[in-house]
Amino acid sequence: MIESVERVLEQTLPYEWLSQGILILFGITVLVLLALVIYLITRLTLLKLLIKIVHKTSLQWDDLLVKNKIFHRCLHLLTVSLLQSFNKTVFEGQQSVLNINATLLNLLFILVIIAILDALINLTYDLWHRIPNSHRLPAKSLVQAVKLVLYSIGFIFILSAILDKSPAVFLSGLGALTAVLLLVFKEPILGLVAGIQLSTNDLVQVGDWIEMPSHATDGTVVDISLTTLKVENWNQTISSIPMQSLITNSFKNWRHMSASGGRRIKRSIIIDTNSLKFLDAALIEQLKKIPLIKEYLEEKLEEIDSYNNQTSNKNKIPRHLTNIGVFRKYCLEYLKHHPQINSEMTLIVRQLAPTGQGIPLEIWTYSDTTNWVIYESIQSDLFDHLFTAMNSFELRAYQRPNGKDLYLNKDDSIKIDL
Structure with missing residues (x-):
């Protein structure tokens, strides 16, 4: 058939170069049409059959073959291989057409091989992520590094196919281009090294x-x-x-x-030093009504009475309960019995060094969840309660004076309530 086309072109066209060009274009067109026919046949028959078999199996890893289009690209390889055989058979007598078609098919063959290897790398990456604790190793950076090497080698083979040179010629010249390659691939190399250090x-x-x-x-x-x-x-x-x-x-x-399993809550309540005092009998009786500190108050009062009633020198200073001390104990017991506080982690209620604003009473504890929204809700609820409970101990939280703290008394003189 190709000889008949060649004779028709020679008889019809006056220039040999024009007839040769059209003949080459005809050969490429024949290959393209044949490739479409082979691809459609394999896609509608063989590919559908393979996908149906994969979906019917109980295995899970074979579904990744379809996802990463391994079968699709293998069919492309089959198509190119059949085209190469067809080219050698049909265009055997036309060296120019045969050579150009062979070069194009070699390029397609290299691209398909690169595509198959790329799909296999993706398949390996997906299989890796199915392994428990696989997230500890940043496999994506390694996959990208391997693909970079694959594409570089593929580019060398493509050049060798176009220029009809051995790949060894280009590989031997890489030594002289080492400095340039290091400069071009500086970021990927540094990123790969950093990724290895981070994962290690x-x-x-x-x-x-x-x-x-x-x-x-x-x-x-x-x-x-x-x-x-x-x-x-x-x-x-x-x-x-x-x-x-x-x-x-x-x-x-x-x-x-x-x-x-727990997130730290670390916040201070600044207590106004002017509200500190010893507990009197009336306040003690009022605080005994609080179940969390009732037992503590009874034990402490017995201990203090025993100490104060002991015979000793006249310079002995008697002991008393303070409202800030009892409030600190209340905070501790409240946190111990709170259902959303992690009792297995550190729990401290401590008094920090006084400042110009007052005495900081620091709460150091852990919630029983690390969820940010729930954690913030727990922390807010805790301090809502503690700030409100201070009034029962006749304590005041420090607050900078504002306009409401200034008012006129009956004598129209300024009184400042600090």
């Missing part, structure tokens, strides 16, 4: 909550790639951090807090 030391994983002030980042890690780490901040923005920055700069990882 288990510093960060997808899903971790990290803070990095140098990059104004505070949120959850959503992706770890070869060159960047993506963080979804609490305001729903996305921060992209170079991988090497996680090695050169400091950052805070809250993963251990999330794994511990």
Whole structure:
């Protein structure tokens, strides 16, 4: 058939180069049409059969073959192989058409092989994520590094096919281009090294909550790639951090807090020193009505009475209960009996050094959840109660004077209630 087409072109066209060009175009067109026919036949028959078999099996990993289009790309390889055989058979006598078609088919063959290897890498990545604790290793960065090497080697083979040179010629020249390659691939190389260090030391994983002030980042890690780490901040923005920055700069990882099952509550109540006093009989009787500290008050009063009634020198200073001390005990007992406080973790109610505003009474405890919304609700409820309970102990929280604290008395003189 090709000889007949060639004779018709030679008889019809006056120029040999024009007839050769049209003949080459005809050969390429024949291959394209044949490729479409082979692809449609294999897609409508063989591919559908393979997919149906995969869906009927009880295995799960074979579904990944369909997801990553392994079968599709293998059929492309079959199509190119059949075209190569067809080209050698049909265009055997036409060297120019045969060579051009062979070059194009070789390029397609290389691209299909790269596509199959790329799909196999994706398949391996998906299988890796099905392994328990696989998130500890940032496999995505390794996958991207392997793909970068694959594409580089594929580019060399494509050049060798176009220029009809051995791949060894291009590979031997890589030594002289080492400095240029290091400059071009500086970020991927640094990112790969940083990713290996981060995974080896288990510093960060997808899903971790990290803070990095140098990059104004505070949120959850959503992706770890070869060159960047993506963080979804609490305001729903996305921060992209170079991988090497996680090695050169400091950052805070809250993963251990999330794994511990409790989140720290650390806040102080500033108590006005003017409200401190010893407990009188009336206030003691009132506080005994509080179940959490009733037993404590009875034990302390017995201990104090015993101490004060002992015979001793006249300079002995008698002991008394203070409202701040009893309130501190109340806070401790309240937290111990609170159902949303983690009793297995540190629980402290302590008095800090006095300041110009008053005496800080610090609450140091842990909630029984790490959920941010629930944690904030627990913390708010705790201090809502404690601030309100202070009135029962005749204590006042410090607050800077405002306009309401200034008022006129009956004599029109200014009185300041601090």
